[in-house]
Amino acid sequence: MKAIVKACSLVLSLGFLLSACSEKDIPGYENDPRMFFQIPGSGNIAVRDSLMYSFPAHPKVIEADTLWFNACIMGNATPYDREIGIKINTEKTTAVEGVNFKIASKVLPANAFKVRIPIVIYKTGLKDKSVRLQLEVQDSKDFKIGYNRYNKAIFIWGDKYLKPDIWDISNYKNAFGTFSETKYAFILNACGITDLPDQADIVMLGYYNAAVRKAISEYNASHAIPLKDEFGMDIIIGPWSGVGGVG
Structure with missing residues:
Protein backbone atom coordinates (compact mmCIF):
# COMPACT_ATOMS: atom_id res chain seq x y z
CA MET A 1 0.00 0.00 0.00
CA LYS A 2 2.85 2.39 0.88
CA ALA A 3 4.41 1.69 -2.54
CA ILE A 4 1.17 2.65 -4.27
CA VAL A 5 0.93 5.92 -2.27
CA LYS A 6 4.53 6.81 -3.14
CA ALA A 7 3.89 6.15 -6.86
CA CYS A 8 0.79 8.33 -6.85
CA SER A 9 2.67 11.12 -5.09
CA LEU A 10 5.43 10.96 -7.73
CA VAL A 11 2.89 11.20 -10.58
CA LEU A 12 1.18 14.19 -8.96
CA SER A 13 4.51 15.92 -8.39
CA LEU A 14 5.46 15.52 -12.06
CA GLY A 15 2.05 16.83 -13.07
CA PHE A 16 2.50 19.99 -11.00
CA LEU A 17 5.97 20.56 -12.44
CA LEU A 18 4.76 20.21 -16.02
CA SER A 19 1.75 22.44 -15.48
CA ALA A 20 4.01 25.09 -13.97
CA CYS A 21 5.80 25.44 -17.33
CA SER A 22 3.81 27.84 -19.47
CA GLU A 23 4.27 28.24 -23.24
CA LYS A 24 6.40 31.32 -22.76
CA ASP A 25 8.83 29.27 -20.67
CA ILE A 26 9.43 26.83 -23.55
CA PRO A 27 11.48 28.39 -26.35
CA GLY A 28 9.68 28.06 -29.71
CA TYR A 29 11.38 27.47 -33.07
CA GLU A 30 10.44 29.12 -36.32
CA ASN A 31 12.39 28.88 -39.56
CA ASP A 32 13.34 32.10 -41.28
CA PRO A 33 10.79 32.84 -44.04
CA ARG A 34 12.28 31.77 -47.36
CA MET A 35 11.40 32.23 -51.00
CA PHE A 36 11.72 30.07 -54.13
CA PHE A 37 10.57 30.38 -57.75
CA GLN A 38 8.69 27.96 -59.99
CA ILE A 39 7.65 28.12 -63.64
CA PRO A 40 4.45 26.07 -64.02
CA GLY A 41 4.67 23.24 -66.53
CA SER A 42 1.99 21.40 -68.46
CA GLY A 43 0.74 17.86 -68.92
CA ASN A 44 2.90 15.38 -67.01
CA ILE A 45 5.47 18.05 -66.16
CA ALA A 46 4.38 20.06 -63.12
CA VAL A 47 7.34 22.44 -63.13
CA ARG A 48 9.65 23.47 -65.97
CA ASP A 49 13.20 24.85 -65.84
CA SER A 50 12.63 27.60 -68.39
CA LEU A 51 9.99 29.16 -70.61
CA MET A 52 10.36 30.04 -74.30
CA TYR A 53 8.05 32.42 -76.17
CA SER A 54 7.93 33.06 -79.92
CA PHE A 55 6.05 36.22 -80.91
CA PRO A 56 5.25 34.90 -84.44
CA ALA A 57 3.33 32.04 -82.82
CA HIS A 58 1.01 34.67 -81.32
CA PRO A 59 -0.03 36.74 -84.37
CA LYS A 60 -2.63 38.72 -82.41
CA VAL A 61 0.06 40.09 -80.10
CA ILE A 62 1.24 43.39 -81.59
CA GLU A 63 3.65 44.97 -79.12
CA ALA A 64 3.89 43.09 -75.82
CA ASP A 65 2.74 40.05 -73.87
CA THR A 66 3.04 38.80 -70.30
CA LEU A 67 4.90 35.76 -69.00
CA TRP A 68 4.31 34.44 -65.48
CA PHE A 69 6.11 32.49 -62.80
CA ASN A 70 5.28 31.65 -59.19
CA ALA A 71 7.06 33.08 -56.17
CA CYS A 72 6.43 30.63 -53.30
CA ILE A 73 7.29 30.85 -49.61
CA MET A 74 8.65 28.43 -47.04
CA GLY A 75 7.10 29.49 -43.76
CA ASN A 76 3.90 31.09 -42.58
CA ALA A 77 1.63 33.61 -44.26
CA THR A 78 1.36 37.04 -42.66
CA PRO A 79 -1.48 39.59 -42.41
CA TYR A 80 0.58 42.16 -44.36
CA ASP A 81 2.25 42.45 -47.77
CA ARG A 82 5.89 41.39 -48.09
CA GLU A 83 8.66 42.28 -50.51
CA ILE A 84 10.03 39.64 -52.89
CA GLY A 85 13.74 39.85 -53.60
CA ILE A 86 14.40 39.38 -57.33
CA LYS A 87 17.87 39.65 -58.85
CA ILE A 88 18.73 39.77 -62.55
CA ASN A 89 21.76 37.62 -63.30
CA THR A 90 23.46 40.05 -65.67
CA GLU A 91 26.12 37.55 -66.76
CA LYS A 92 23.48 35.15 -68.08
CA THR A 93 20.98 37.75 -69.31
CA THR A 94 20.88 39.53 -72.67
CA ALA A 95 17.48 41.17 -72.23
CA VAL A 96 17.53 44.82 -71.13
CA GLU A 97 15.16 45.90 -68.39
CA GLY A 98 12.94 48.74 -69.52
CA VAL A 99 13.63 47.92 -73.18
CA ASN A 100 12.88 44.21 -73.60
CA PHE A 101 10.93 43.62 -70.40
CA LYS A 102 9.68 44.93 -67.08
CA ILE A 103 8.81 43.09 -63.88
CA ALA A 104 5.34 44.36 -63.09
CA SER A 105 5.18 43.34 -59.42
CA LYS A 106 7.48 42.16 -56.63
CA VAL A 107 4.97 41.85 -53.77
CA LEU A 108 3.59 38.84 -51.93
CA PRO A 109 0.08 39.85 -50.78
CA ALA A 110 -1.07 39.50 -47.19
CA ASN A 111 -2.17 35.99 -46.14
CA ALA A 112 -0.68 34.42 -49.30
CA PHE A 113 1.74 31.51 -49.60
CA LYS A 114 2.53 32.19 -53.26
CA VAL A 115 1.89 34.77 -55.95
CA ARG A 116 2.10 34.89 -59.74
CA ILE A 117 4.77 37.36 -60.83
CA PRO A 118 4.13 39.05 -64.20
CA ILE A 119 6.94 39.83 -66.63
CA VAL A 120 5.87 42.09 -69.47
CA ILE A 121 7.95 41.29 -72.58
CA TYR A 122 8.26 43.58 -75.61
CA LYS A 123 8.45 42.67 -79.27
CA THR A 124 10.14 45.84 -80.56
CA GLY A 125 13.73 45.40 -81.73
CA LEU A 126 13.67 41.60 -81.70
CA LYS A 127 12.99 40.86 -85.37
CA ASP A 128 14.78 37.60 -86.23
CA LYS A 129 16.54 37.47 -82.87
CA SER A 130 15.88 36.52 -79.27
CA VAL A 131 16.89 37.57 -75.76
CA ARG A 132 17.37 35.70 -72.50
CA LEU A 133 16.44 36.66 -68.95
CA GLN A 134 17.59 34.82 -65.84
CA LEU A 135 15.95 35.88 -62.60
CA GLU A 136 17.18 34.63 -59.22
CA VAL A 137 15.92 34.81 -55.66
CA GLN A 138 17.62 37.53 -53.66
CA ASP A 139 17.57 38.04 -49.91
CA SER A 140 15.13 40.78 -48.95
CA LYS A 141 14.03 42.28 -45.65
CA ASP A 142 11.21 39.71 -45.59
CA PHE A 143 12.71 36.54 -47.11
CA LYS A 144 15.91 34.57 -47.39
CA ILE A 145 16.77 32.29 -50.34
CA GLY A 146 14.90 28.98 -50.28
CA TYR A 147 15.55 25.78 -52.26
CA ASN A 148 18.75 25.99 -54.30
CA ARG A 149 17.11 23.91 -57.03
CA TYR A 150 14.37 26.49 -57.45
CA ASN A 151 16.24 29.72 -56.91
CA LYS A 152 16.00 30.88 -60.54
CA ALA A 153 13.54 31.37 -63.39
CA ILE A 154 14.73 31.56 -67.02
CA PHE A 155 12.82 33.13 -69.91
CA ILE A 156 13.76 33.30 -73.60
CA TRP A 157 11.71 35.18 -76.18
CA GLY A 158 12.04 36.74 -79.60
CA ASP A 159 10.35 37.80 -82.82
CA LYS A 160 11.21 34.47 -84.44
CA TYR A 161 10.26 30.83 -84.02
CA LEU A 162 12.47 29.58 -81.22
CA LYS A 163 13.66 26.00 -81.00
CA PRO A 164 12.45 24.32 -77.79
CA ASP A 165 15.57 23.64 -75.75
CA ILE A 166 14.76 19.93 -75.35
Whole structure:
Protein backbone atom coordinates (compact mmCIF):
# COMPACT_ATOMS: atom_id res chain seq x y z
CA MET A 1 0.00 0.00 0.00
CA LYS A 2 2.85 2.39 0.88
CA ALA A 3 4.41 1.69 -2.54
CA ILE A 4 1.17 2.65 -4.27
CA VAL A 5 0.93 5.92 -2.27
CA LYS A 6 4.53 6.81 -3.14
CA ALA A 7 3.89 6.15 -6.86
CA CYS A 8 0.79 8.33 -6.85
CA SER A 9 2.67 11.12 -5.09
CA LEU A 10 5.43 10.96 -7.73
CA VAL A 11 2.89 11.20 -10.58
CA LEU A 12 1.18 14.19 -8.96
CA SER A 13 4.51 15.92 -8.39
CA LEU A 14 5.46 15.52 -12.06
CA GLY A 15 2.05 16.83 -13.07
CA PHE A 16 2.50 19.99 -11.00
CA LEU A 17 5.97 20.56 -12.44
CA LEU A 18 4.76 20.21 -16.02
CA SER A 19 1.75 22.44 -15.48
CA ALA A 20 4.01 25.09 -13.97
CA CYS A 21 5.80 25.44 -17.33
CA SER A 22 3.81 27.84 -19.47
CA GLU A 23 4.27 28.24 -23.24
CA LYS A 24 6.40 31.32 -22.76
CA ASP A 25 8.83 29.27 -20.67
CA ILE A 26 9.43 26.83 -23.55
CA PRO A 27 11.48 28.39 -26.35
CA GLY A 28 9.68 28.06 -29.71
CA TYR A 29 11.38 27.47 -33.07
CA GLU A 30 10.44 29.12 -36.32
CA ASN A 31 12.39 28.88 -39.56
CA ASP A 32 13.34 32.10 -41.28
CA PRO A 33 10.79 32.84 -44.04
CA ARG A 34 12.28 31.77 -47.36
CA MET A 35 11.40 32.23 -51.00
CA PHE A 36 11.72 30.07 -54.13
CA PHE A 37 10.57 30.38 -57.75
CA GLN A 38 8.69 27.96 -59.99
CA ILE A 39 7.65 28.12 -63.64
CA PRO A 40 4.45 26.07 -64.02
CA GLY A 41 4.67 23.24 -66.53
CA SER A 42 1.99 21.40 -68.46
CA GLY A 43 0.74 17.86 -68.92
CA ASN A 44 2.90 15.38 -67.01
CA ILE A 45 5.47 18.05 -66.16
CA ALA A 46 4.38 20.06 -63.12
CA VAL A 47 7.34 22.44 -63.13
CA ARG A 48 9.65 23.47 -65.97
CA ASP A 49 13.20 24.85 -65.84
CA SER A 50 12.63 27.60 -68.39
CA LEU A 51 9.99 29.16 -70.61
CA MET A 52 10.36 30.04 -74.30
CA TYR A 53 8.05 32.42 -76.17
CA SER A 54 7.93 33.06 -79.92
CA PHE A 55 6.05 36.22 -80.91
CA PRO A 56 5.25 34.90 -84.44
CA ALA A 57 3.33 32.04 -82.82
CA HIS A 58 1.01 34.67 -81.32
CA PRO A 59 -0.03 36.74 -84.37
CA LYS A 60 -2.63 38.72 -82.41
CA VAL A 61 0.06 40.09 -80.10
CA ILE A 62 1.24 43.39 -81.59
CA GLU A 63 3.65 44.97 -79.12
CA ALA A 64 3.89 43.09 -75.82
CA ASP A 65 2.74 40.05 -73.87
CA THR A 66 3.04 38.80 -70.30
CA LEU A 67 4.90 35.76 -69.00
CA TRP A 68 4.31 34.44 -65.48
CA PHE A 69 6.11 32.49 -62.80
CA ASN A 70 5.28 31.65 -59.19
CA ALA A 71 7.06 33.08 -56.17
CA CYS A 72 6.43 30.63 -53.30
CA ILE A 73 7.29 30.85 -49.61
CA MET A 74 8.65 28.43 -47.04
CA GLY A 75 7.10 29.49 -43.76
CA ASN A 76 3.90 31.09 -42.58
CA ALA A 77 1.63 33.61 -44.26
CA THR A 78 1.36 37.04 -42.66
CA PRO A 79 -1.48 39.59 -42.41
CA TYR A 80 0.58 42.16 -44.36
CA ASP A 81 2.25 42.45 -47.77
CA ARG A 82 5.89 41.39 -48.09
CA GLU A 83 8.66 42.28 -50.51
CA ILE A 84 10.03 39.64 -52.89
CA GLY A 85 13.74 39.85 -53.60
CA ILE A 86 14.40 39.38 -57.33
CA LYS A 87 17.87 39.65 -58.85
CA ILE A 88 18.73 39.77 -62.55
CA ASN A 89 21.76 37.62 -63.30
CA THR A 90 23.46 40.05 -65.67
CA GLU A 91 26.12 37.55 -66.76
CA LYS A 92 23.48 35.15 -68.08
CA THR A 93 20.98 37.75 -69.31
CA THR A 94 20.88 39.53 -72.67
CA ALA A 95 17.48 41.17 -72.23
CA VAL A 96 17.53 44.82 -71.13
CA GLU A 97 15.16 45.90 -68.39
CA GLY A 98 12.94 48.74 -69.52
CA VAL A 99 13.63 47.92 -73.18
CA ASN A 100 12.88 44.21 -73.60
CA PHE A 101 10.93 43.62 -70.40
CA LYS A 102 9.68 44.93 -67.08
CA ILE A 103 8.81 43.09 -63.88
CA ALA A 104 5.34 44.36 -63.09
CA SER A 105 5.18 43.34 -59.42
CA LYS A 106 7.48 42.16 -56.63
CA VAL A 107 4.97 41.85 -53.77
CA LEU A 108 3.59 38.84 -51.93
CA PRO A 109 0.08 39.85 -50.78
CA ALA A 110 -1.07 39.50 -47.19
CA ASN A 111 -2.17 35.99 -46.14
CA ALA A 112 -0.68 34.42 -49.30
CA PHE A 113 1.74 31.51 -49.60
CA LYS A 114 2.53 32.19 -53.26
CA VAL A 115 1.89 34.77 -55.95
CA ARG A 116 2.10 34.89 -59.74
CA ILE A 117 4.77 37.36 -60.83
CA PRO A 118 4.13 39.05 -64.20
CA ILE A 119 6.94 39.83 -66.63
CA VAL A 120 5.87 42.09 -69.47
CA ILE A 121 7.95 41.29 -72.58
CA TYR A 122 8.26 43.58 -75.61
CA LYS A 123 8.45 42.67 -79.27
CA THR A 124 10.14 45.84 -80.56
CA GLY A 125 13.73 45.40 -81.73
CA LEU A 126 13.67 41.60 -81.70
CA LYS A 127 12.99 40.86 -85.37
CA ASP A 128 14.78 37.60 -86.23
CA LYS A 129 16.54 37.47 -82.87
CA SER A 130 15.88 36.52 -79.27
CA VAL A 131 16.89 37.57 -75.76
CA ARG A 132 17.37 35.70 -72.50
CA LEU A 133 16.44 36.66 -68.95
CA GLN A 134 17.59 34.82 -65.84
CA LEU A 135 15.95 35.88 -62.60
CA GLU A 136 17.18 34.63 -59.22
CA VAL A 137 15.92 34.81 -55.66
CA GLN A 138 17.62 37.53 -53.66
CA ASP A 139 17.57 38.04 -49.91
CA SER A 140 15.13 40.78 -48.95
CA LYS A 141 14.03 42.28 -45.65
CA ASP A 142 11.21 39.71 -45.59
CA PHE A 143 12.71 36.54 -47.11
CA LYS A 144 15.91 34.57 -47.39
CA ILE A 145 16.77 32.29 -50.34
CA GLY A 146 14.90 28.98 -50.28
CA TYR A 147 15.55 25.78 -52.26
CA ASN A 148 18.75 25.99 -54.30
CA ARG A 149 17.11 23.91 -57.03
CA TYR A 150 14.37 26.49 -57.45
CA ASN A 151 16.24 29.72 -56.91
CA LYS A 152 16.00 30.88 -60.54
CA ALA A 153 13.54 31.37 -63.39
CA ILE A 154 14.73 31.56 -67.02
CA PHE A 155 12.82 33.13 -69.91
CA ILE A 156 13.76 33.30 -73.60
CA TRP A 157 11.71 35.18 -76.18
CA GLY A 158 12.04 36.74 -79.60
CA ASP A 159 10.35 37.80 -82.82
CA LYS A 160 11.21 34.47 -84.44
CA TYR A 161 10.26 30.83 -84.02
CA LEU A 162 12.47 29.58 -81.22
CA LYS A 163 13.66 26.00 -81.00
CA PRO A 164 12.45 24.32 -77.79
CA ASP A 165 15.57 23.64 -75.75
CA ILE A 166 14.76 19.93 -75.35
CA TRP A 167 13.90 19.30 -79.02
CA ASP A 168 16.94 17.15 -79.85
CA ILE A 169 16.66 14.95 -76.74
CA SER A 170 12.91 14.49 -76.63
CA ASN A 171 9.90 13.12 -78.49
CA TYR A 172 9.67 16.37 -80.45
CA LYS A 173 12.49 15.15 -82.66
CA ASN A 174 11.00 11.64 -82.80
CA ALA A 175 7.68 13.08 -83.97
CA PHE A 176 8.86 15.86 -86.32
CA GLY A 177 12.51 15.25 -87.18
CA THR A 178 15.25 17.87 -87.38
CA PHE A 179 14.23 21.35 -86.27
CA SER A 180 13.95 24.33 -88.59
CA GLU A 181 12.09 27.60 -88.05
CA THR A 182 10.00 27.09 -91.18
CA LYS A 183 9.03 23.58 -90.13
CA TYR A 184 8.18 24.69 -86.61
CA ALA A 185 6.01 27.53 -87.92
CA PHE A 186 4.22 25.13 -90.26
CA ILE A 187 3.62 22.63 -87.44
CA LEU A 188 2.07 25.26 -85.17
CA ASN A 189 -0.06 26.75 -87.94
CA ALA A 190 -1.22 23.38 -89.26
CA CYS A 191 -2.24 22.24 -85.79
CA GLY A 192 -3.74 25.57 -84.72
CA ILE A 193 -1.54 25.81 -81.61
CA THR A 194 0.95 28.32 -80.21
CA ASP A 195 3.16 25.80 -78.41
CA LEU A 196 3.82 22.09 -78.58
CA PRO A 197 2.26 19.80 -75.97
CA ASP A 198 4.28 18.07 -73.27
CA GLN A 199 6.84 15.89 -75.07
CA ALA A 200 5.74 12.94 -72.92
CA ASP A 201 2.18 13.11 -74.33
CA ILE A 202 2.81 10.63 -77.15
CA VAL A 203 -0.89 10.35 -78.00
CA MET A 204 -1.21 14.07 -78.72
CA LEU A 205 2.14 14.17 -80.52
CA GLY A 206 1.02 11.25 -82.68
CA TYR A 207 -2.15 13.14 -83.56
CA TYR A 208 -0.18 16.27 -84.48
CA ASN A 209 2.31 14.19 -86.48
CA ALA A 210 -0.52 12.87 -88.63
CA ALA A 211 -2.11 16.33 -88.95
CA VAL A 212 1.16 17.91 -90.10
CA ARG A 213 1.90 15.17 -92.63
CA LYS A 214 -1.58 15.66 -94.10
CA ALA A 215 -1.06 19.44 -94.25
CA ILE A 216 2.31 19.05 -96.00
CA SER A 217 0.76 16.68 -98.53
CA GLU A 218 -2.05 19.14 -99.25
CA TYR A 219 0.41 22.03 -99.57
CA ASN A 220 2.65 20.16 -101.98
CA ALA A 221 -0.36 19.09 -104.06
CA SER A 222 -1.45 22.69 -104.53
CA HIS A 223 1.97 24.28 -105.12
CA ALA A 224 4.43 23.86 -107.96
CA ILE A 225 7.36 23.92 -105.52
CA PRO A 226 7.26 21.57 -102.50
CA LEU A 227 7.35 23.06 -99.02
CA LYS A 228 10.94 23.96 -98.13
CA ASP A 229 12.66 25.23 -95.00
CA GLU A 230 14.93 28.24 -94.63
CA PHE A 231 17.87 26.09 -95.78
CA GLY A 232 16.20 25.19 -99.06
CA MET A 233 15.54 21.60 -97.98
CA ASP A 234 12.20 19.87 -98.57
CA ILE A 235 10.21 19.57 -95.37
CA ILE A 236 9.45 15.90 -94.90
CA ILE A 237 7.94 14.38 -91.75
CA GLY A 238 7.63 10.62 -91.56
CA PRO A 239 4.91 8.69 -89.71
CA TRP A 240 5.58 8.15 -86.03
CA SER A 241 4.13 5.37 -83.90
CA GLY A 242 5.04 6.89 -80.56
CA VAL A 243 7.85 4.39 -80.09
CA GLY A 244 11.29 5.70 -79.27
CA GLY A 245 10.84 7.72 -76.11
CA VAL A 246 13.07 10.47 -74.86
CA GLY A 247 16.51 10.65 -76.43
